[in-house]
Amino acid sequence: MTLSVSPDELFGDGVFETIHLRPAGPFLLPAHLARLAGSAALLDIAVPEITVDAHGSDGAEEALRIICTRRSHRVTVSPIPPETLRERREGVRVVSAGLGFAIGGKPPWSLWGAKTLSYAENFAARRWARARGADDLLWLSTEGYALEAPTASLVWLAGSDLCTVPYAEAQILPGTTAGHLLSLAPSVGLRPCHRMVTIDQLRGADAIWLASALRGLAFVTELDGVPRRRSRWTPILLDLLGY
CATH class of the missing domain: 3.20.10.10 (D-amino Acid Aminotransferase, subunit A, domain 2)
Structure with a gap:
């Protein structure tokens, strides 16, 4: 089985933010996006315009992550570990x-x-x-x-x-x-x-x-x-x- 992992992620050459996702929406999203941009600047990574759906979680709090590398970016949502x-x-x-x-x-x-x-x-x-x-x-x-x-x-x-x-x-x-x-x-x-x-x-x-x-x-x-x-x-x- 072959897993698709970019060289950037394989070598850790990227940045990320973890955001507390609440029923009301992502908590402190502007501050997290600003820090993401600051982290990316230290790695000379150009951060594309990132659109995060502002809808909240379905009741339980969750973890929203933004991951940016030199070639791609993605947004994931997952449960918060117990x-x-x-x-x-x-x-x-x-x-x-x-x-x-x-x-x-x-x-x-x-x-x-x-x-x-x-x-x-x-x-x-x-x-x-x-x-x-x-x-x-x-x-x-x-x-x-x-x-x-x-x-x-x-x-x-x-x-x-x-x-x-x-x-x-x-x-x-x-x-x-x-x-x-x-x-x-x-x-x-x-x-x-x-x-x-x-x-x-x-x-x-x-x-x-x-x-x-x-x-x-x-x-x-x-x-x-x-x-x-x-x-x-x-x-x-x-x-x-x-x-």
Whole structure:
């Protein structure tokens, strides 16, 4: 049996976006399309005009994916994995590990700021974390700054400051869900902040979450083997995002 896979997809030479598909339609679609264009620009890929049917799901939430390579693009819809929904409900245990890069030390051809099809290392990182009794991984710079998870952005609460990592300074992928959440923070009395944070500072945060399109917010219940108390803000922020 011969499978039809383009060379671009075979070698990961493309970009994609995963969008939360709701009964009302694709959530944050303009922001995802803008990030797709930014990722494509880093790979010198010309993104054609993409038309996404704005109709919503048939009741259950789903995952909508846009995949673009140098020669083609396609849009798919699939169920959200039960594991993802469980992490939203129950939270995640996280371990931290060094990436081997200093802030500003990535090579000029680095694609860490793009959402590419080359996700094997991201999934390998999560398997490494699970082999150590965790659910997910938090990448650190060599200076000890917390950056992001393999498939999610870092969000934390420090007093009344709701924070995420400044993606341009950290040279990481901009978080669509995290960015939207911070834009809504003032409506619940929190101040949005973009700041660098060391892993030691993060351990002292009032609450920590991983934010992504399908999980929404997953509360960090354990960091590097140390249990963390659940936060009353988790359901408030999930409701604010409409999950």
